[in-house]
Amino acid sequence: KIPEATIIRLSVYSRYLTQLDKKGIVNISSGEIAEGVGGSPAQVRKDLAYFGEFGTRGVGYNVRDLNQHIIRILGLNKGWKVVIVGAGNLGSALTQYKGFRERGFEVVAVFDNDVNKIGLTLNGVPIFPITKLREVVKEQEARIGIIAVPSKYAQDVADHLVESGVKAILNFAPSVISVPENVELRNVDLAVNLEILTFNLALKKNY
Amino acid sequence: KIPEATIIRLSVYSRYLTQLDKKGIVNISSGEIAEGVGGSPAQVRKDLAYFGEFGTRGVGYNVRDLNQHIIRILGLNKGWKVVIVGAGNLGSALTQYKGFRERGFEVVAVFDNDVNKIGLTLNGVPIFPITKLREVVKEQEARIGIIAVPSKYAQDVADHLVESGVKAILNFAPSVISVPENVELRNVDLAVNLEILTFNLALKKNY
Ligand SMILES: NC(=O)c1ccc[n+]([C@@H]2O[C@H](COP(=O)([O-])OP(=O)(O)OC[C@H]3O[C@@H](n4cnc5c(N)ncnc54)[C@H](O)[C@@H]3O)[C@@H](O)[C@H]2O)c1
Ligand SMILES: NC(=O)c1ccc[n+]([C@@H]2O[C@H](COP(=O)([O-])OP(=O)(O)OC[C@H]3O[C@@H](n4cnc5c(N)ncnc54)[C@H](O)[C@@H]3O)[C@@H](O)[C@H]2O)c1
Structure with missing residues (x-):
């Protein structure tokens, strides 16, 4: 099983390689990737090794090829259509976020059960009643x-x-939900991110 | 070193224990905690074992005592004052989020460099110019x-x-930043959470 930390780093490598490609850089070494994203060359090579042989010893990696490989591994070689349920504070911020589109995620619709929101649009994305979800x-x-x-x-x-x-x-939503085996689920708890910071501060007695 | 996954689970246990305390439940077993948050009793005991001996064999844990222990471990036994820089879509959603306050985090001020936002308030929290941060x-x-x-x-x-x-x-912000050793830093990349989902879908060839 591939560690989640590796998948997260692949995404960061890809974002960096995309920037380099735009600047016209053709080849790069694992050391240069590590420098750009704040890691170690050994970690870069280890992460990529999970997915096969890339690059040539002594020459490094071709920026565009490597990025295409990573994009395919992350399943981003095709676009993904996304729906958001809840057009409140967070839902509307996510709907208007241009960063998702840059990575191939297009928010196509938002759903809500508040009559005052239904029928409006957020950045051009329509808010539908939850009854139209299916x-x-x-x-x-x-x-x-x-x-x-x-x-x-x-x-x-x-x-x-x-x-x-x-x-x-x-x-x-900060609650434990369950879905069938064939559906991927990921929970994001923003408050927990703050609690990890305070845990580390409490550990270091650094207030 | 305590695994991050353990810290995240502690936070989830604490939220669940808080709910039980409100319902007047006095004692609980590791099995009941596991059932409530979707885990295993062995995992609950293993997580807690990092921090000492809690509970009594055969009786279980005292809900209120255990929760107090976890809250202290997470550094939440005192309140934390938080500032947010950027009063845009995400910053304003975070400022208005009541979930932070429930866990002891109070957003006291927001900062921006956009003259159209400075001087306004979000849910009673003032937006200051970035020059007033210090x-x-x-x-x-x-x-x-x-x-x-x-x-x-x-x-x-x-x-x-x-x-x-x-x-x-x-x-x-989805960019690599650096801070001195004595400052804790945590990066949240919401787009990467979507990429972990698509990575898993691509792995299972399940589109
Ligand atoms: N705002 C944040 O920054 C933030 C941060 C972390 C977590 N969250 C979590 O995200 C979720 C949304 O938070 P928010 O701040 O946007 O809340 P909010 O109250 O601003 O928005 C919730 C929206 O959901 C809609 N809604 C409620 N029940 C619905 C249903 N059954 N079907 C369709 N729509 C429904 C409401 O009409 C409302 O528009 C909450 O679970 C919250 O805990 C929010
Ligand atoms: N909106 C989302 O749902 C979302 C999701 C994931 C990540 N992000 C990230 O969060 C950040 C904010 O996103 P957003 O959607 O809220 O953007 P936004 O453009 O809506 O808001 C950005 C705010 O920052 C202010 N600002 C810019 N430079 C500043 C400075 N030097 N000092 C003080 N204020 C400054 C702007 O005036 C603006 O109000 C971005 O880095 C984005 O990539 C946002």
């Missing part, structure tokens, strides 16, 4: 759903998303 | 800074935050 997911061939509703509705929304046919769910 | 951090005794500005300004803002005296930084 229809829009099918029509748009959306594969990924993002949950941005309060915790007490998160499981219910997850069930809706699974029924509508999405293959993966990113859940921002 | 003064407000000192006055409010803020210890944590959150970066919610575009990538190209992230390092500059990090330097400002370090100079102003914060002890920990949570960075949402």
